[in-house]
Amino acid sequence: SQQGEEDPQALSIQEGENATMNCSYKTSINNLQWYRQNSGRGLVHLILIRSNEREKHSGRLRVTLDTSKKSSSLLITASRAADTASYFCAGSGGSNYKLTFGKGTLLTVNP
């Protein structure tokens, strides 16, 4: 079953604007992780938020987690052209902490 479902599927903004991506999941999780994927490359881990946390910051990134609504959001502030990439959420569940990925949001930041 799909653990993460991102919204929107694609987002186009101007440099300097903020970008918000949302993720919903279906089953209980140990943590939720966000990754970035540049075209033709592997995934790069951005931030991990545990199920008992509600908000986490890392540089220009802010992640929230609402376990009652089974949803998370990723906010990128003051976006740059270099932030152009696909962003995936992944839920980690069960005793083995396997990840289940959503379809991703394609973010385009225009200079």
Add this chain to the structure above:
Amino acid sequence: EADIYQTPRYLVIGTGKKITLECSQTMGHDKMYWYQQDPGMELHLIHYSYGVNSTEKGDLSSESTVSRIRTEHFPLTLESARPSHTSQYLCASSDPRGNQPQHFGDGTRLSIL
């Protein structure tokens, strides 16, 4: 960036050939994973390993096989490639403790003619 390497980066090969995709990591991670990703789509877990001599099938059925003879090495093999195997294959590793991120290689883009 993490120290996990995949070779080859690109492979175009004919139907029926035997293929091995290589994945190596230098972080000493016990856990390793193989994902399949079609363009613009999500990643699907096809194999994982919790250590030497441990291999498990993932959530997506795959005709590929894996082996884990050494901690740092987790190769994926297709005995007889078919056009339906055309995809990107991503390898990842992680620390065995819970609540740890996965570190990904740059992937192998496989095209079967």
